[in-house]
Amino acid sequence: MAVARRIGSENSATRSALMDGVEAVMRELGYGALTARSVAERAGLKHQLVYYYFETMDELLMATYLRHTGRVLESIEAAFLSPRPLHALWQVSSNPHDAVLNMEFMALANHNPSIRAESVAFGERMRRVGLEGIQRTLGDDVPDAATPIALGIAVSALGMNLGMESTLGISGGHAELKALVEWCLDRLEAREFEAAQGVSKV
Numbered sequence: 001m002a003v004a005r006r007i008g009s010e011n012s013a014t015r016s017a018l019m020d021g022v023e024a025v026m027r028e029l030g031y032g033a034l035t036a037r038s039v040a041e042r043a044g045l046k047h048q049l050v051y052y053y054f055e056t057m058d059e060l061l062m063a064t065y066l067r068h069t070g071r072v073l074e075s076i077e078a079a080f081l082s083p084r085p086l087h088a089l090w091q092v093s094s095n096p097h098d099a100v101l102n103m104e105f106m107a108l109a110n111h112n113p114s115i116r117a118e119s120v121a122f123g124e125r126m127r128r129v130g131l132e133g134i135q136r137t138l139g140d141d142v143p144d145a146a147t148p149i150a151l152g153i154a155v156s157a158l159g160m161n162l163g164m165e166s167t168l169g170i171s172g173g174h175a176e177l178k179a180l181v182e183w184c185l186d187r188l189e190a191r192e193f194e195a196a197q198g199v200s201k202v
Contacts, residue, residue: 015053015063017043022064026104034061058114065115068101069122076126080133086155086185089130093159094178096166103164130156138188146188155181 021043025033036057040047054060072092079088092098109116130152138148158181162174 012053014045014049017045018050018053018060019064019067021045022060023068023101027100031104031108058112061108061112062114062118065105065118068105069118072098073122073126073129076129076133080129080137084185084189085133085137086151086189087182089133089152089155090159090181090185093156094162094166095159096163099160099163099167102160103167126156127152151188155185 018039021039021041022034024042025031025038029038034057036050037047039060040050050057050060054063075092076089079085079092082088105115105119109119127149131149134148134152138151158177162177165171166174
């Protein structure tokens with residue numbers, strides 16, 4: 001009779017450290033450098049511990065990806081609670097620190113069916129969160145072409161592209177694009193922001 005192999009606690013600090021190790025390797029060397037040994041060494045642990053806490057490397061990668069997307073979702077939801085949610089969404093989306101992991105996970109998704117499926121599900125969920133958040137923020141008081149779904153995709157896509165380019169060292173036109181986006185967002189959010197601050201309009 002087969003004996004079930006013991007798996008470490010999901011709340012273990014060591015388990016979390018291994019996921020930190022995955023992120024560190026991906027940031028510094030790329031997903032192609034991920035092995036049980038490279039992850040454990042980066043976490044300051046023995047590589048055998050990878051298979052104590054995770055049955056396979058794929059399971060470790062998925063756990064790390066879910067933790068990463070969970071953080072992204074939390075930051076997006078927090079953005080929509082701020083006084084200027086579209087500006088906050090722009091700041092979150094264009095963060096170059098997150099862009100590194102986003103690029104690596106996107107590349108990994110091309111070769112890992114499980115990560116790809118989860119990426120699709122997460123992307124669709126983010127669209128829904130963005131749509132609902134922008135609808136709450138702006139209601140119907142937007143130009144006809146500026147539908148909530150279009151605004152959400154535009155702000156997120158432009159921000160992500162800017163963040164990715166920044167990590168590669170590309171900066172040409174970034175200041176001008178930031179100024180244009182912020183100019184647009186200022187006008188879209190002006191009425192809601194002033195109303196929230198109790199500013200009357202003439």
